[in-house]
Amino acid sequence: MSLAGRWPLPDHHDLRDELLAAWDRPGYHDRLHLAEVLDRLELLADAGAGFDPTTVALAAWFHDAVHDGGPDDEERSAQWAERVLPPAYADEVARLVRMTAHHRPADDDPPACALSDADLAILAAPRERYDTYAAGVRADFAHVAEPDFRAGRAAVLRDLAAKPHLFHTAQARALWEASARANLGREISDLA
Structure with missing residues (x-):
């Protein structure tokens, strides 16, 4: 299914198209990243992670919608969601987007745990994909x-590696924790 076909609101196609345009950029925070996060959310939903799939999918669509390498990308993405989403979704989606600035959801917050896990699952990617991700992150911050x-x-x-668990849902820990820690260790060593 195309990325456009994965838009969770049957109407609001103009907003979907604005978001698709925002995600159409080089670097890691691109349409592939959005598709991968949506894939992982579906996997976690199927495993019974206990969250409203529409709300969390909307949060995925917005979580890096504004990304120019600035310190307030998540905040600006959240504000965009607050301005344009229907009231039934706006506040919760914005809250979830803000959480992605630090990926430290409360353990009793299933939607935030699922979004954080889906966003960070790239850390567990096979080596070639992980290396492409790391190069994309560097491209995102080419100005630095x-x-x-x-x-x-x-x-x-x-900071991520110091967390007791990188992932907050049992499903994500079982699927991705060991591989993610290995990739983090390797990249940290390469950066030293």
């Missing part, structure tokens, strides 16, 4: 000098 990027990226990865 290499030493500063390496230090910043290593700090982000070390």
Whole structure:
């Protein structure tokens, strides 16, 4: 199914098209990333992760809709959702998008746990895909000098690695935790 066909609101096609245009950019935060997050959300929903699939899918569509490497990308994405989504979704989608700034959802928050896990599952990708992801992240931050990027990226990865679990749902931990930790360790070592 095309990415456009995965839009969760049967109407609001103009908004879908605006989002597709926003995601049409080079680097990691592109349409492939959106498709992968949606794929992982479907996997977690099928495994019984306990969240409303429409709301969390909308949050996926918005979570990196604004991405220019700035410190407020998630906030600007959340504000966009608040401005344009129907009231039944706007506040919750914005809350979920803001959570992706740090990927530290509360354990008793199934929608946030699912979105965080789906977004971070790239960390468990096979080596070739992981390396493409890491190169895409570097491209996203091409405006940052290499030493500063390496230090910043290593700090982000070390912060993630320090968490007791990278993933918050049992399903995601079983599927992705070990591979993700191996990839993180390798990239942190490469950045040193």
